[in-house]
Amino acid sequence: MSEIYDIIIKRKNYFCTVLALFAVLTAAFSINNGRALIGRPFPGFSTLRNNLVPVVWMPAWGGFEKGIKFGDIVVAVNGRPMADGDALNEYVASLEPGTSVKYRIDRSGVLRDFTVPVQIFSLKDYLILFPVVVSIGLFFYLMGVVVFFLKPRNPASGAFLFNSVLVGLTLISTGDHSTIHRNNLLLIVMPFIGPSFVILGLYFPELLRFRKTVTAIVLGIAAPIAFLYAYLFNDISRYVVIDTVFLVFMSTCNAVAALIIVRSFYHYTDPITRQKAKMVFYGFCLTLLGSTPFVIGTVILKKMVFFWFIPPALMMIPLGIGYAILINNLFDVDAFITKTASYVLVSAFAVLVLFGTMGLFSFALQNITGQSSQIVSVVSTLIVVAMFRPLRVRVNDTINRRFFRQGYEYRNTIQRAARFLNSIIELEELLNNILDTVVDAIQIEFGSIMLRKKDDRFRVTAERFYSAAPPPSSPSKIREEAGERFIGEAHPLVRYLEESKKALHLTDLETMNIPEDDHARIEALMHESRFVLFIPIIYELKLIGLLGLGAKRSGAWYSSDDIDLISTLMIQTAVSVENARKVEELKKMVELETSYRELKALDELKDNFLSMVSHDLRTPMTGIKGYALILRDMVRDEEQQKYLNIIVQQSERLTRLINDLLDVQRFEDGKMTLELADLDLARLVRESVDAFEGATYEKQLVVERSIPEREIIVSGHRDRLHQVVTNLLSNAFKFSPPDGRIRVCLEVIGDGSKAKVSVSDAGPGIPIELQDRLFEKFQQLQNPLGEKDQGSGLGLALVRQIIEYHNGKVGVNSEPGKGSEFFFFLPVKI
Amino acid sequence: MADKVLIVDDEEMIRDLVKVSIKDLGVDTYEAQDGVEALEKVKEVKPDLVVLDILMPNKDGFRVCSEIKENPETSGIYILIITSRDTVLTQIALKRTGADDILFKPFDPKELKEKVKKGLGLF
Incomplete structure (x- = not known):
């Protein structure tokens, strides 16, 4: 069965075209045939071909005034039995209008006579019975085809198509069938109408579990009835029986269909289903309202009453259903x-x-x-x-x-909201008030405002539940993290709202033109969190927050009025939120400005402090060193000179320490400024090594060099770079064994843009764990050679700071037992 | 006539050290404790060279230097700045104020002597 359906869907163009053509042709056929009736004398009431008086009536027709009722069987006309309805019409057509004709009627087994004057079948009669009714039928029919064409995959479309085709065909055939008797489609079609309503109820608004079984059952019952209905048509006595059976069956089916719809309405709490069911529910009620007089009139009183209200009322239902299947976004029925x-x-x-x-x-x-x-x-x-x-x-x-106080209230709501929106600056209070207004005015279950925070997550900033206590299980299960609930910026919902800048309703989901994954994620979010409506809060074309609302308490849909109201409020809200934010930022800025100024003053103080300290330290140093030197030159005694030398050396050492400390601090504070000039790095390294060799006369170290003869120009500070090289050399010296070799290398590497200077020693090497912290302040390595380190632990820190100031990099290669290589890179000036 | 050297520093110990350092040069030495006094002494004594500290109360060395150099009467005086401030800023500021030489504390007295010799134009 489903294979056939699949084929139909694949070839839906052909299928729909064929269906539509069929209806149009049948309609044209009917309308055309009916023209023959215009101006023709006719009995003043209608008869089917089997002489049964059907439920077809026009106000001008005299027959019913004269006592003819629906269900009567014409036995004889003017004493003559008529073979069938055609014969009757032919006979009457030959008479003069106004002629009284005696009709013998069989009414439930009792024979009665009625006299009815012959009438002319007027143009008006034709127009209503043919073009109008046929058009209505065509409308029903084509509506089903169109809905199916647009949404073939929706199972409800198929059920709807089935139903509308049948109803449509019935209406198209009615006029013809009851007057000129050419179109007998009615007979086969009508018995299935009842089941088609049941089937529709099974597929819409929800797919019921037992739909396939029940469909089979009703179709199974309808088939033989339809067969008999057509087959026994000409046998009037038996036809009446089958007609009764048919009526009972149809009424039962309609009742069952109605029950199913009503059940759907009460059973499903899901807003979409309820709303769809409500659509049909109201349609049904209207139809009942409209058709009850009709039913009472025709069936019970046997008089035709209010015929004209039926089609418009009936059209409510299929229109609503068709719309619902197509758009799935119902307007608020209420x-x-x-x-x-x-x-x-x-x-x-x-x-x-x-x-x-x-x-x-x-x-x-x-x-x-x-x-x-x-x-x-x-x-x-x-x-x-x-x-x-x-x-x-x-x-x-x-x-x-x-x-309808609600609609009137809306304007008041906006005014009320506008008043406080402009006065409150406190962000949280503002949001709570807005939520209160919205939730109370529109009577919503719950709502949340989520604002975009600095981490680009939309965090729940304010929440309101209609009743005082929130329901036991938190309704808005938006992703939780560390107790806070939020929606991430990358969530498709956010992206969609940002792009469309419009409200997103649960029912919009199906019509959204977005990838499958995103669709599933948004749907999941809305179902889990029970938010039914999201309104973006937009400020200057950017999404700054979201308003999420649960279902309305009444269960009704959000009407376009509701959404307009909320959207208007949200525009105001966006402005107010931004204002509140700006105020807060301003406050912070003022604080910041104050503390910045304070910091700056403190900072300046610190620099002055450093200057002060350096001055206060250096002044006594000046005295110590100065007088020690003077004294050294004054004494003749070698021992005295030796001791004085020591004083000088130590004061120099102390001075160096002070200088290093101040340098390091200045570098760190960013207060160090060095004037860089172009210099020849090769020459500088050579000179530094020379100077160093000259100074290490004690150990008589020879430094191996690998320094190119040509110029290598870098932008640097001569003294500081000299300091760097000297420092590396003295470290190498400190950690070298007596006959250890120190090697200094200068090379240009890469594409000629970098110069590498490296100082290698054959010392004990440095374990990897300690290498990380080498270039930090106050780091000193234990020297296994036992030399007391005269350094301050600042040397390498300064080396790094100086080199990094020069836009270079420092590093070390070392393994215990394999010596160490300290190196730095400097950018070469081309 | 012997050259006159004005020694300006707020520390007596430093002034003494400077005096001792240039003792052998046979110059007349004068002293000032702060910037204001320094300028007064310059007007009064009209030295040939000023050994000038920077960090002083009542007018720092920079301003004193500027004022001496800007005054046409005293602009010929050789100014040797001794200071513990060693940042580059000091160097730049010095160039702007027009000082003739600089020596950083703590200094070698011999070096100071050489610089004063040079400033006075002595052999």
Whole structure:
């Protein structure tokens, strides 16, 4: 069965075209055939080919006035038995209009006679019975085809198609079948109408579990009935029986269908389903309202009453269903009903006024002018029509205030909200108030405002539940992290809202044109969190927050009025939120500015402090070193000179320490400024090594060099770079064994843009764990050679700071037992 | 006539050290404790060379230097700055103020002597 369905879907173009063509042809056929009736004398009532009087009636037809009722069987005309309805019509057609004809009627086994004058089948009769009714039928039919064409995959489309085709065909065939008897499609089609309603109920609004079984059952019962209905048509006595069976079956099916819809309505709490069911539910109610007089009139009183209200009322249901299947985004049925009712009431009121005024004017003016009432009525109509609009507005307003307070309240809500939106600056208070307003005004279960935070997550900033205590399980299960609930920026929902800048309703999901994954994620989010509606909060074209709302307490849909109201509020909110944010930022900035200034003052103080300290340290140093030197030159005693030398050396050492400390601090504070100039790195390294060799006369170290002869120009500070090289050399020296070799290398590497200077020793090497911290302040390595380190632990730190100031890099290669290589890179000036 | 050297520093110990360092040069030495006094002494004594400290109360060495150099009467005086401030800023500021030489503390007295010799134009 489903394979056939798949084939149909694949070839839906052909399928739908064929179906549509068939209907159009049948309709054209009917309309054309009916033309023959115009101006022809006919009995004044209709008969089927088997002489049964069907439920087809026009107000002008005299037969029913004269006592003919639906269900009567014509036995004889003017004493002559008629073979069938065609013979009857032919006979009557040959008579003069106005001629009285005696009809013998079999009414439930009792024979009665009625006399009915022959009538002309008027153009009006034709127009209504043929073009109008056929068009209505065509409309029903094509609606089903169109819905199926647009949404073939939705199972409800198939059920809807089935139903509308049947109803449509019935209506198309009615006129013909009951007058000229050419179209007998009706007979096969009608028995399936009842089941088609049941099937529709099984597939819409929800797919019921037992749908396939029940479908099979009802179709299984309908098939034989349809067969018999057609087969026994000409056997009038047996036809009546099958007709009764058919009626009972159809009524049962309709009742079952109604029950299923009602059940759907009460059973499903899911807003979408409820809303769809409500659509059909209301449609049904309207139909009942419209058709009850009809049923009472025709079936019980055997008189045709209010025929004309049926099709429009009936059209409500399929229209609604079709729309629902297609769009899946139902307008708020309740709002629609209330608006319609309002219109109806107003129109009725206007009509009453119209007639009343007309009557008054007629009466008054006739006495005055004596003119005919026609002119008067025209004039009064014009007057009333002119008054109609302002009248209508007044009445509408009154009705709104009295009966539909909600709509009236909306304007007040916005005004109320606007008042505090402009006055409150405290962000949280603001948001809570907004939520309160919205949740109370529209009577929503719960709502949350989520604002975009600095980490680009939309965090729940304010939340409101209608009842005081939130329901036991938290309804808004948005992703939780560390107790805070949020929606991430990358979530497709956020991206969609950012792009579309419009509200997103649960029902919009199906019509959204987004990838499958995103669709699933958004759907999951909305189902888990039970948010039904998301409104973006936009400020200057950027998404700054989201408003998430749960279902309305009444279970009704969010009408476009609701969404308009909320969206308007959100525009205001966006502005207020931004204002509140700006105020907070401003506050922070002021604080920051204050603390910045304080910091700066502190900083300056610190630099002055450093200067102070350095000054205060260096002054006594000056004295110590200075006088020690003077004294050294004054004494002749070698021992005394030796001791004085020690004093000088130590004061120099202390001075170096002070200098290093201050340098390191200045580098760290970013207060160090070195004037860089172009210099020849090769020459500088050579000179530094020379100077160093000269100074290490004790150990008589020879430094191996690998320094290119040519110039290698870098941008640097001569003294500082000298300091760097010297420091590396002295470290190598410290950690070298007596006959250890120190090697200094200078090379240009890479594409000629970098110069590498490396100082290698054959010392004990440095374990990897200790290598990380070598270039940090106050790091000293234990020297296994036992030499007391005269350094301050600042040397390498300064080396790094100086080299990094020069936009270079420092590093070390070392393994225990394999010596160490300290190196630095400097950018070469091309 | 012997050259006159004005020694300006707020530390007596430093002034003494400078005096001792240039003793052998046979110059007349004068002293000032702060910037204001320094300028007064310059007007009064009209030295040939000023050994000038920077960090002083009542006008720092920079300003004193600027004022001496800007005054046409005293702009010929050789100014040797001794200071513990060693940042580059000091160097730049010095160039702007027009000082003739600089020596950083703690210094070698011999070096100071050489610089004073040079400044006075002595062999």
